[in-house]
Amino acid sequence: MPFPIIDGHMHLATDSMVRKWTRSEQEESIIKKRREQFKIPRFELHSLQKTTELWKSEFNKYNIWKGVFLTHEPHNDEMLSFVKDTQFIGFTSVDPTEEDAPAMVEEDIRAGLKGLKLYPVNRGFSVSDKRCYPVYETAQALGIPVTIHFGVSIGYFSDLRYGNPIDLHPVARDFPDVTFILAHFGCGFLRESLFLSYQCQNIYFDTSSSNRWMEYLPYEITLKEVFQKCLKVLGPERLIYGTDSNFFPRGYRYSILQEQRLILDSLQISEEDQAKIFGENMARILNIRSG
Ligand SMILES: [Zn+2]
Numbered sequence: 001m002p003f004p005i006i007d008g009h010m011h012l013a014t015d016s017m018v019r020k021w022t023r024s025e026q027e028e029s030i031i032k033k034r035r036e037q038f039k040i041p042r043f044e045l046h047s048l049q050k051t052t053e054l055w056k057s058e059f060n061k062y063n064i065w066k067g068v069f070l071t072h073e074p075h076n077d078e079m080l081s082f083v084k085d086t087q088f089i090g091f092t093s094v095d096p097t098e099e100d101a102p103a104m105v106e107e108d109i110r111a112g113l114k115g116l117k118l119y120p121v122n123r124g125f126s127v128s129d130k131r132c133y134p135v136y137e138t139a140q141a142l143g144i145p146v147t148i149h150f151g152v153s154i155g156y157f158s159d160l161r162y163g164n165p166i167d168l169h170p171v172a173r174d175f176p177d178v179t180f181i182l183a184h185f186g187c188g189f190l191r192e193s194l195f196l197s198y199q200c201q202n203i204y205f206d207t208s209s210s211n212r213w214m215e216y217l218p219y220e221i222t223l224k225e226v227f228q229k230c231l232k233v234l235g236p237e238r239l240i241y242g243t244d245s246n247f248f249p250r251g252y253r254y255s256i257l258q259e260q261r262l263i264l265d266s267l268q269i270s271e272e273d274q275a276k277i278f279g280e281n282m283a284r285i286l287n288i289r290s291g
Helices: 015-019 025-037 048-062 077-082 101-110 130-142 165-174 190-199 212-216 223-234 254-266 271-285
Strands: 006-011 066-070 088-093 115-118 146-148 180-182 203-206
Touching: 006 271, 048 077, 077 088, 088 101, 101 130, 130 165, 165 180, 165 190, 180 190, 190 203, 190 223, 203 223, 223 254, 254 271
Parallel strands: 006 066, 066 088, 088 115, 115 146, 146 180, 180 203
Antiparallel strands: none
16 A cells, blocks of 8 residues: 555454453354354454464554554553554543543553543443543543444344434534544444534544445445445545454454455545545544654
């Protein structure tokens, strides 16, 4: 690629991190069925050291400058040591309805993380709940972005009532200086995400994953049409490239990079604007100087 790439949506998953995810038998069996149904590749888990080496080598191979890695919990020591390497950027995650959430976010940011990821659907809370406001105040004070996974979620025990990005409207309006990034173009709620981004200039979308949510819409739409619409409404300044790369042996999802690059070329988006989507926007949000 003719410009530095920052992947805005990846996941760090080490052996010890994944072992901590406790699941009921019912949940395990549903996950197993879904893995088969969607042909999700099997994954291997490694120590932090090995995982770090693997990502280093993938970044070298595909010429990825930096990657934003999301986590599922605050105060993860492995995440904090992983981001000592400047190629890797880490976001923390909290349940923002908990009283000590603002303090946990602040501690993680002071320890080297650069943003916050929220999972309202998986954790079952409304982002506009006033109990979450102290966390947004903290994000504003620290100048960090907040990535949110709305919409369709692979977790069977999630709660779709909290999946509509429209729920973020009062928050985005009350915190105009906080950058809110909707993962996977709003993951199914494309119309609502576009409405919200029209209302609030601090709404960004990330382009990550295979975007399989398109299959659950009541009409046919291609990723090219999604890009076209989003470019029209948000412009190239508010789109953040991502792949949702997470496990090995699959490693870096380079095919997603190739696909999105081809789509943007076919839409005749200039190199200058593509450079924004593929890295400059995230660099600006995170105050990273180009190197
Ligand atoms: Zn993800």
